Amino acid sequence: MKNILFYKKKAKAWEEALPVGNGRIGALVFGNLKTERIALNEDSLWSGYPKDLNKKDAGKYL
Structure with missing residues (x-):
């Protein structure tokens, strides 16, 4: 099974x-075919x- 997102038009505003990311680094993908904006x-x-x-107690977890 493929996970596919399909949109009929590009995003005009943020x-x-x-949104894609992991909580520390992220991005907004606008989806323009000719000139992608990220x-x-x-x-x-x-x-x-x-x-x-x-973290003050981080040493005990190393």
Whole structure:
């Protein structure tokens, strides 16, 4: 079985684009056949607020 997404027209705004990613790095695919537009985002570019990602007890899991 094939998983296929099919759209009849390209996305004109970011709200219409197809989101892909894994939570850390992502993209919006707009789907233009002649000139593809892909908007990339990575979580360190915009975190929304300052946060410390270092886990104090991480050493015991190594």
